[in-house]
Amino acid sequence: MKRIALLFLLGLCLQVSAQKNYQRGLVVLTNGDTLKGWIDYRNWHVNPTSFGFKQDSLGDNVRQFTTTDISFFQVAGDKYLKAFITKDMLPVDFGNLASDSAENQQTDTAFLRVLVEGPVLNLYEVYDFKPHYYIQDSTKSYRELTYKCSWDEVNNRVKTRNYFHSELIAYLTLQPRYDKKLTHQIEHMGYTDKEIAKAVAALNGLTGQSVPYVSNNNKKSLSFYAGAGAIYSTMTFSGDDPYLKAFDFDWKTTPAIMAGVELFSVRNFSELSFRLEVAYSSIGYKTDNLVKRSGSGTDTVHYEIKQRNFTPSATVLYHIVRKEKFRYYIGAQFAVNISRYPANALTAKHQYTTYPSKIDNYLQINNDWPVVNIKTGAIINRRWDVSITANVWGSSVKTDLMHNTVKQYALWLAYHFL
Known part of the structure; x- marks a missing residue:
């Protein structure tokens, strides 16, 4: 059952990656008209060439837009501008470097993600198999910032050329105030x-004018949360102990x-998230009238365990449904119970005596168990988190x-502080 559960979780994650994810946005058509509605936002790592759009979030009438249809669109805090560009297509990964003298330029009409808009330079990004960064000055032309990695056949080594450093410093020298610290930063x-x-x-x-737009390039965000829940738990035993052989506790419920x-990730891989969490619970197990028959008579046994758990855990979650105000997830959690x-x-x-036997610390129970x-x-609504946790494996003895074998099911209600 454990293997089946894990295989089911893996298979589910692999099968749902193509789902729709409509978020509020707007598009500007090539004729200048603006449409507000919902864009099928895929947290693009590679710049999109097309996307779905509908004006009614509950409707089924989806229009497919490409660079032929629109000149600009905005969604999920990102701006994309259509532009005709020339790209340097030489690889920069060390396993596929070209020779030092190679050239490979390609023209394209693409949606450029807007990174910065300002009085001196605008900055844009295009990503295909590698990142391309473009600047635009008062001439309104798009110029790729040059970064090259090549194989130097003469010296038999990798050669890196950061031309974009000097390309940006050239604009810095034209400003009324020359900033040495910024020069060092660029270099x-x-x-x-x-x-x-x-x-x-x-x-x-440096111009003293406001910079109207700087994109949020922090692709990772933190969300703190807290909550409470109820844990439904049981414990079963197996082995050769004369009293506890085939012994099990009834199911117990405790608050936590x-x-x-x-x-x-705000962008690119938002279907995945990771959690670090701590929980506290206190639970008591006990049973009465457990009878052990032996050659010396019948014993009536009472056994009690009180357990206090401080439980740190790490969880990876896959968000199957990713809507603006509703997300559904499934994932795996590894935890360590620090118990007292x-x-x-x-x-x-x-049966043979009126005096009972009492043994404290009867079992050697682990203080730390995974x-x-x-x-x-x-x-x-991005804040209320309702979840269920089911135990796949756990053993404290x-x-x-x-x-x-310890089996636990927990129902949690948490609040995210955004």
């Missing part, structure tokens, strides 16, 4: 959206509290004589 930055956008925004700021932080036992006592009343769970739930 040492990498070819990434975060570093280049930060430098271009700072360059625009938890708090944590969720790491998720105020009670761990067995009392046996013997748990594997499957978790599923829904986030409503494992000796040569005895072994136990």
Whole structure:
């Protein structure tokens, strides 16, 4: 059953990646008309060439837009502008480098993601198999910032050329105030959206004018949450102990509290999120009138365990449904119960004597023991999180004589502080 559950979880994650994800947005047609509605936003890593659009979020009338139909669109905090560009298509990954003298230019009409808009330079990004960054000055033409990696056949080594450093510094020298600190920043930055956008925004700021738009390139966000729930739990034993062989506790319900932080991606991979969480619970197990018949008579046994758990965990979640105000997820959780036992006592009343036997700390129960769970739930209005956690594996006793299995199901209600 454990293997089936894990295979089901993996298969489900692989089959739902093509789902629709309509979010509020707007498009500007090539004739200048503006349409507001819902765009099928796929958290694009590679710049889109087309997308679905509908003006009614509940309707089925979907229009497919391409670069032929529109000149601009905006969705999920990102702006995309249609432009005719020339791209450097030489690879930059070390496994496929071309020779130092190679050239490969390609023209394209593409949707450029807007990174910065300002009085000196606008900055855009196109990603196909590698990132391309374009600047636009007062001439309104698009110029690719040049970054090349090639194989130097003469010296038998990789050659990297950061031409984009000097291309940006050329605009810096034209400003009324020359910023040496910004020059140093540009000379040492990498070819990434975060570093280049930060430098271009700072360059625009030297004019003393406001920078009207800087995209949010922080692709990861944190969400703190806290909540409470109820845990439904049982414990069963197996082994050769004369009292606890084939012994099990009845199902018990106990309240619990938890708090944590969720790491998720605003763009590109928002279907996945990761959680670090801590929970606290206190549960008591006990049973009466367990009778053990032996050659010496019948014993009536009372056994009680009180357990307090502090449980840190790590969880990976796949968001199957990803709507603006509703998300449904499923995932796997690995946790460690850090447990303390105020009670761990067995009392046996013997048929042959009036005095019962009481043994404290009867079992050697582990203070720290791992748990594997499957978790599923829904986030409503981006804040309310209702979830169920089911135990796949967990054991707190494992000796040569005895072994136990702990089964737990938990219902949680949490609130995300956005």
